């Protein structure tokens with residue numbers, strides 16, 4: 001079969017790889033119908049050292065179950081399924097607490113299994129990991145359903161960690177796909193004012209359609225001043241940090257009002273984030289982390305199915321597998337917000 005392999009910074013190729021097969025009785029074999037490129041795939045795209053064997057890519061996908069192992073109970077051949085970006089068994093102590101990303105039997109795509117940006121995937125822990133979608137393979141809702149594998153659940157996690165609630169003021173740091181989904185998440189949780197920090201016209205326009213009430217295009221100290229002006233001098237109750245740089249995290253803490261909360265979902269690109277004194281003296285809680293999106297699918301899926309939320313609008317480009325290397329370039333050059341791969 002064919003799959004996406006990254007060999008180094010800027011070097012993404014479509015390669016012939018061993019066919020995905022069932023190895024464990026808890027596995028399912030899924031033929032991929034939709035996948036996408038993630039903002040987090042761009043970190044290695046910018047920095048990966050050249051490698052002879054490369055690494056498989058892709059952790060967001062929807063597909064059709066081709067076969068299941070002897071112990072799989074909840075999915076069967078023919079089912080259309082969505083896979084969250086982390087494998088989980090659904091039964092261990094952490095899964096039961098809704099923290100599927102800490103599953104005792106969990107795994108990451110592409111490390112000891114296939115990647116989503118390929119023709120088929122062996123899915124470990126299929127019963128816990130996969131969610132059956134009550135739609136056909138090429139349903140018009142596919143883009144929005146695909147966001148449940150990562151970006152919509154991750155934006156929602158930021159909002160939950162930032163304690164977004166009805167009547168609250170919210171700021172979203174970052175106008176990538178996760179930030180945009182964060183706006184949507186804040187809106188559906190009842191936020192009254194939603195300030196998007198970003199500067200790309202197309203992304204800002206979509207943020208407004210998703211519910212953003214104010215736009216701050218400044219950065220650093222100027223951005224902090226601007227948010228304070230928009231919030232009576234206090235800052236916001238809830239900040240969704242959807243970037244991951246030290247600078248954006250400092251801004252996030254600075255624009256939180258005393259007693260507020262920051263939900264971090266941007267993958268940290270620095271070991272140390274110098275926010276502890278600021279957050280201490282303002283009693284700002286800093287939470288969040290890798291999003292247990294499997295836990296949120298049950299809550300978000302009905303709203304995607306009935307069209308109440310349309311997170312799939314973050315996809316502004318569709319390609320086939322051969323177009324994936326160009327898709328990486330387009331996202332890295334910020335010509336595209338998020339690229340969907342249709343098989």
Ligand SMILES: [Zn+2]
Nearest residue numbers: 089092095103
């Ligand atoms: Zn578990």
